[in-house]
Amino acid sequence: MATTGQALRDPAHRVSPRARAMWVTTAAVEGVVALVVLLGAVLAWDAVPAWTLALLLVAEVVWIAVVPQWRYRTHRWEVTDTAVYTQTGWWARERRIAPMSRIQTVDHAEGPVERLFGLASVTITTASAAGALAVPGLDREVARRLVDDLVRQADAVEGDAT
Amino acid sequence: MSEPLGPAAPPVAGDEEWQRLDPRMLLVHPVREVVRFLPALVAIVLAGTASGGVTWQVLGVVVPVALGLLRYLTTRFRIADGRVELSRGLLQRRVTSVAVDRVRTVDLTASLVQRVLGLVRLRIGTGVAANDDGDALELDGLPADRAEALRDDLLRVAPAVDQTASATKDGPAPPVATFDPRWLRFAPLTGTGLVVVAAAVGGATQLLDAVGLPRSLDRADLRGPGVVGAVGLLVAVLVGLLLLTVLGYLVTNGGYRLEQTPAGWRVRRGLLTTRDTTIDDERLAGVALGEPLALRVAGGRHLQAIVTGVDRSETGSSMLVPPSDAAVAPRVARTLLGHAGPVDGPLRDHGPAAARRRWTRAVVPVLVVLVAAVAAVGAGAPWWLLLGPVALLPAALVVAADRVRGLGHALLEGHLVARSGSLARRREALGTGHVIGWTFRDTWFQRRVGLTTLGATTAGGRGAVTVLDVPEPDAVAVADAARPGLVAQFVR
Numbered sequence: 080m081a082t083t084g085q086a087l088r089d090p091a092h093r094v095s096p097r098a099r100a101m102w103v104t105t106a107a108v109e110g111v112v113a114l115v116v117l118l119g120a121v122l123a124w125d126a127v128p129a130w131t132l133a134l135l136l137v138a139e140v141v142w143i144a145v146v147p148q149w150r151y152r153t154h155r156w157e158v159t160d161t162a163v164y165t166q167t168g169w170w171a172r173e174r175r176i177a178p179m180s181r182i183q184t185v186d187h188a189e190g191p192v193e194r195l196f197g198l199a200s201v202t203i204t205t206a207s208a209a210g211a212l213a214v215p216g217l218d219r220e221v222a223r224r225l226v227d228d229l230v231r232q233a234d235a236v237e238g239d240a241t
Numbered sequence: 242m243s244e245p246l247g248p249a250a251p252p253v254a255g256d257e258e259w260q261r262l263d264p265r266m267l268l269v270h271p272v273r274e275v276v277r278f279l280p281a282l283v284a285i286v287l288a289g290t291a292s293g294g295v296t297w298q299v300l301g302v303v304v305p306v307a308l309g310l311l312r313y314l315t316t317r318f319r320i321a322d323g324r325v326e327l328s329r330g331l332l333q334r335r336v337t338s339v340a341v342d343r344v345r346t347v348d349l350t351a352s353l354v355q356r357v358l359g360l361v362r363l364r365i366g367t368g369v370a371a372n373d374d375g376d377a378l379e380l381d382g383l384p385a386d387r388a389e390a391l392r393d394d395l396l397r398v399a400p401a402v403d404q405t406a407s408a409t410k411d412g413p414a415p416p417v418a419t420f421d422p423r424w425l426r427f428a429p430l431t432g433t434g435l436v437v438v439a440a441a442v443g444g445a446t447q448l449l450d451a452v453g454l455p456r457s458l459d460r461a462d463l464r465g466p467g468v469v470g471a472v473g474l475l476v477a478v479l480v481g482l483l484l485l486t487v488l489g490y491l492v493t494n495g496g497y498r499l500e501q502t503p504a505g506w507r508v509r510r511g512l513l514t515t516r517d518t519t520i521d522d523e524r525l526a527g528v529a530l531g532e533p534l535a536l537r538v539a540g541g542r543h544l545q546a547i548v549t550g551v552d553r554s555e556t557g558s559s560m561l562v563p564p565s566d567a568a569v570a571p572r573v574a575r576t577l578l579g580h581a582g583p584v585d586g587p588l589r590d591h592g593p594a595a596a597r598r599r600w601t602r603a604v605v606p607v608l609v610v611l612v613a614a615v616a617a618v619g620a621g622a623p624w625w626l627l628l629g630p631v632a633l634l635p636a637a638l639v640v641a642a643d644r645v646r647g648l649g650h651a652l653l654e655g656h657l658v659a660r661s662g663s664l665a666r667r668r669e670a671l672g673t674g675h676v677i678g679w680t681f682r683d684t685w686f687q688r689r690v691g692l693t694t695l696g697a698t699t700a701g702g703r704g705a706v707t708v709l710d711v712p713e714p715d716a717v718a719v720a721d722a723a724r725p726g727l728v729a730q731f732v733r
Contacts, residue, residue, distance in 0.1 A: 085714055085717055085718075085732040085733055086713045086714060086717060086732065086733055087681060087713070087717060087728070087731050087732060087733070088731060088732060088733045090731070157731070159730055161726070161727070161730070162727055162730065162731075164731050170684055170685050171682065171683070171684045171685075172682070172683055172684075172688070173680060173681070173682045174680065174681040174682075175678065175679070175680045175681075176678060176679045176680075176727060176728060176731065177677070177678040177698075178677070178678065178724075178727055181677040181678060205677050205678050205698065205700075206549075206550075206677055206700035207677055207678060207698035207699055207700055207704045207705060208703070208704030209680070209696060209698050209703065209704030209705040210677060210678045210680070210698035210704060210705070
C-alpha cells in the first residue's frame with residue numbers, strides 16, 4: 080500500500096491574514112457583551128462578587144490572544160484536479176476531502192462582519208448530510224476565483240454526484 | 242405485481258395529465274386538521290363557553306374542515322416526460338418535480354383511517370441531501386392498488402434496476418425474513434421501548450408532584466400498609482410499561498416481512514399503520530448492524546440499511562430487521578450485501594492509545610462526580626449522596642471494557658467496516674463505491690496520542706460511517722485503499 084505509515088499533510092493555502100483580525104474583533108465584541116451582562120449582574124445582586132469581573136476579563140484576554148491565532152494556523156485549503164481538501168477548527172481540527180466528482184453545490188457567502196474585512200466564505204456541499212466543506216475567512220477575490228474554478232472543474236465531471 | 246411489465250412499459254396510463262388525489266381523502270383531511278387544531282379548538286371551546294357565544298365554536302370546526310377541503314382541491318400531481326410533479330398550495334403555489342430515474346426509495350404507509358378507506362400514502366425518496374419536509378414528494382392518498390402499480394413503475398423505470406430484475410427471473414423467491422412472535426421479548430430493550438419507559442417514569446413523577454404526594458417520606462411512613470401499596474403500585478406501573486413496549490413493538494413490527502422483488506428489497510410491517518418500503522438495490526450503500534448492550538445480553542440484534550438519498554430523519558424507511566434473535570440480522574445482512582466478510586470478518590484493533598481513551602472517557606466523569614460528592618459530604622451533606630457515584634463506577638468500568646472490545650475497523654470485500662460503542666454499539670458496513678468523501682476529525686487530546694476519527698461520508702444514513710479513534714496512519718491507509726488515489730495526494 081502506497082500510504083502505509085503516513086499521515087496527512089496540511090492543505091497548501093492559508094486563509095487571508097485579515098481573518099485573524101476578524102476573529103479578534105468578533106471575540107472582543109462578544110467579550111464586551113459578556114462583561115456588560117456580568118457587570119449588570121454584579122450591580123443588581125449582592126450574591127455576585129465583583130472579582131468575577133476581573134476573572135472574566137483575564138479569561139477573555141487570554142482567549143483573544145490565543146484562539147484567533149490558533150484558528151488562523153489551522154484554517155487551510157487546497158484544490159487539486161481531482162479533489163478539494165480543507166482544514167478548519169482549532170482545538171478540534173477537522174480535515175475534509177471531497178472528490179471533484181461528488182461536489183454538488185458551491186456557495187459564496189459574505190456575512191456583515193466578513194464584508195467589513197473584505198472577506199468571504201466558500202461552502203462546498205456534497206450529497207452527504209455530513210460532508211459539507213466550509214472555508215471561512217478567505218479574501219473576497221480569492222473566494223470568487225475559487226468558486227469559479229470549482230464550478231468549472233465539477234461541471235466537467237460526469238455523474239449525479241451520489 | 243401480478244402482471245409482468247417490460248422495462249419499456251410506459252408509466253400507468255392516464256398519469257400524464259394533472260390529477261387530484263383520491264377523493265376519499267376528503268374524509269381523512271378534515272379529521273387530520275381537526276386533530277392538528279385540537280389544542281386551539283379546546284381553547285376556543287372553553288373561551289366560547291365562557292363568553293356564551295356559539296359562533297367561535299362553529300368556526301373552530303368549520304375552519305379545519307375548510308382547510309382540509311382546500312388542501313384536497315389545491316393538491317395535484319402528474320407523471321409526464323419522465324418526471325413526477327406535485328403541485329400544492331393556494332396562495333403560495335409550490336411545484337415539486339423529480340426525475341423518475343432519480344427515485345431511490347418508494348415508501349407506502351397507511352394510517353388506520355386510510356386503511357379502512359383502502360388508501361395509502363406514497364412517499365418518494367430522492368437523493369437531496371437537505372430534504373426538509375416541505376420539499377418531500379408525497380402523494381398522500383392514492384388507492385392501494387394504484388399506489389402499488391405506481392411504485393413498481395417508478396422503481397422499474399430506473400435503469401439501474403434491470404440487472405436485479407433479470408437476476409431473479411426464476412419465480413418469486415421465498416422471503417428473506419418474516420416476523421416471529423418470539424421477538425416480542427426484545428421489545429422493552431429497543432430504543433423506543435427505553436424511551437417509553439423513561440417518558441412514563443418522568444410523567445409519573447410529574448403526576449405525583451401535581452397530585453401533591455410528599456416527595457420525601459418520613460421514616461414513620463416507611464412501615465405499615467402504605468409501603469406495600471406503594472410497592473404494589475410501582476410493580477403494576479412497571480408491568481404496565483412492559484406491556485406497553487410489547488404492544489408498541491407489535492403494532493410497528495407485526496406482520497414484518499423482507500423479500501427480494503424485481504424492484505429491490507421490499508420491507509413490509511405494521512399492524513395498524515402499515516408501512517411498505519422498497520429499496521432499490523443500487524441505492525443500498527451498506528448496512529448498520531445494531532448490537533446495543535442490553536439487546537446483546539438478551540441475545541438480540543437489529544439491522545438498518547444505509548440507503549443513498551434517505552437520511553436519518555426517515556429512519557422508518559431504512560429499517561431492515563427489527564430487534565430479533567441474534568442470528569437473523571447478520572444472516573439478512575449477508576444476503577443483502579452478497580458477502581459474509583463485512584458482517585463476520587475480523588476487525589483491526591485501534592491500539593493501546595484508543596483503548597486508554599475509552600477508559601478515561603468512561604471513568605473520569607464518574608470520578609469527578611465522586612470527588613464532588615465526597616467534598617459535599619465533607620462539607621456536611623448527607624452521606625447517601627455518595628451512593629450514586631459509587632454505584633456508577635463499576636458500571637462505567639464495564640461499559641469502558643465493552644467499548645474497548647468493540648472498537649475496530651477493516652476493509653472487507655469492498656466494504657469499509659467500522660464498529661464502536663457499547664450501550665449503542667453498531668457495526669456499519671459501507672460499500673466503498675458509495676463513499677463520497679473523507680473527514681478526519683481530531684481534538685488536541687487525540688492529536689497528542691496520534692489518533693483521529695475517520696468519517697467516510699455517504700449520501701444516506703447518518704451522512705457518514707465513523708471509524709472512531711483510529712491511529713492516523715491506519716486511517717490514511719484504509720481511506721486510500723477504499724478509494725485509491727484520492728487521499729494519497731495529500732499525504733506527507
